[in-house]
Amino acid sequence: DSCADVSLISLEYYKSLVNPPTIKKGIKMNLWQLTDKDSKIKGYVAIPIFTMSEQNELIETEVEVYLVPLMSVPILLGEDYQLNYELMVKWNVDTRMMILYRDNPKYSIKAMAVDKTEDFGRLRASVKAIQIHLALAIKDVQLLPQTSKLVEVTLPTGDKSQWVVERNLIPNSPSSYLLVPNTLVKAKESTTVYVTNPTDTPRILQKGDVIGTVHKATDYFDKPVNEDQKVEMEKTTLSLKNLVNEQTTRQEEVLTDKGGPKTADLPDPKLYPSSQLQELLDVGELPIHLEEKTWSMLTKHIKAFSFDGRLGDYLAKA
Known part of the structure; x- marks a missing residue:
């Protein structure tokens, strides 16, 4: 057990595959960053995992794994895989230790003990660093089609800073995503952020799903390096503020027009x-x-x- 939240695959092992899936990069890839500067994650892919059950049946599952160079093991399955397929570990005198999918004896696999790999300590350290800077869903949430919903998420503890939950795309299929906007939140153990389901199908966010990365607001936003840049940033801020106020005024005017005839309105001539x-x-x-x-x-x-x-x-x- 590496205590990893996420599943990883060796970059070298990935390159040895006959028809490797396309590496995906972008916002989601940036969620994961190992503490070892020489071992940055290169992207993520969805791959099938095949296991042979004790009943000689081939079990096929799928997992999203992140590519890490110089790993000493080909694939490391994390807690995400365990939760998605509800893996359970059972032990008795006759059969020894078994791993079951959803506590179903029909899908049981014999467990085998292995020694810790050379990069075990690095993985443990990187997992700890990753978990500190993630906003995770606190409970299961259903998102109806074409709607947005406030989702309660965890925040880093022990720090009274303001935080920014960075915008994110949460994949729910190879071609569709849930949307998370940049959100500025106060320091506390949990908060809520909007998650949008732009698809025509209901989607489920499960407890523990990654909603986005969390950054200190003081580190996330740009800072002026000199007085001239400060003046320019203040001008930009003022322009945006005026634009927002103008749009708000227009919306209020439209609402007033749609509010029906007023007592001072003249009859139609x-x-x-x-x-x-x-x-x-x-x-x-x-x-x-x-x-x-x-x-x-x-x-x-x-x-x-x-x-x-x-x-x-x-x-x-x-």
């Missing part, structure tokens, strides 16, 4: 003749047997409408 009642009123699609009765009723109460230049006048008490 256009003249609508009562002789064109049937052309001007939209009553929808009426059944044929109701058309005559409907128009007869509307004609009878013609004064309730503002035809012929008059205001509507309906004699009734509320």
